[in-house]
Amino acid sequence: MSSPTANFFEALGRRGHERLLEEASGSIRFDLEHDHEVDRWLLMITRGDVRVSRGKGAADCVITGHRSTFDRIVTGRSHIYAAWVRNELKADGDVRLARFIQRLMPGPPGAHHPREFVRERRRPA
Template sequence: MSDPTAEFFDGLGHRGHEPLLQEATGTIRFDLEHDHGVDRWFVVIQQGDVRVSREEREADSVVRVDKGLFDRIVSGEENLYAAWVRNELRAEGEVRLARLIQRVFPGPPGAHDPRMFARERRRQA
């Protein structure tokens, strides 16, 4: 059985540098709540350089969310921003970091990055 959350964080950590987070510096801890406790993922961002671990330590921003919902978010089945608006996802501390990291979350299946769409339209013209 696959774990979408682990796959997401493993992939994020292996990227090393994420251009979409170039303007971000700080730490984010994701507290993913479930029946058996809380899974924690710790993300360090240094001007786009990203490291991911399972450390349990203080962070500039803490995101709390149900693990099942987070699995659906990183699978593209749910929208992170919509969960935030519904108060199913909560951020504490430096909320700006939590908002910036949204950039690396997948969109819904079949969605296209708007920049790629614009490039394709220019090529066709």
């Protein structure tokens, strides 16, 4: 059964290049616990070019937590920064890379991008 987390990483891998990560280079491994197992996702970022794999490889930054927490984040029901503050996620290594990941997280369900919101408000009724 596919999870929101798996869907997120698979979609990220299909993009190939992510403009929001053009300032980043490095590797991030996500170790996400669930049902007494650990799902591992490895992101290799080179100036916005993103490769995603499932593996235990060494990484510049390792983010650990429960998959259910990450499921809430990638569906917009929770914010990644709040999860760090609540100690639900931990980042070890180059935490600068962890901050770049925040750029990829969706907003709350039903949220609008500020520019789209302004365009809608400008339309005549």
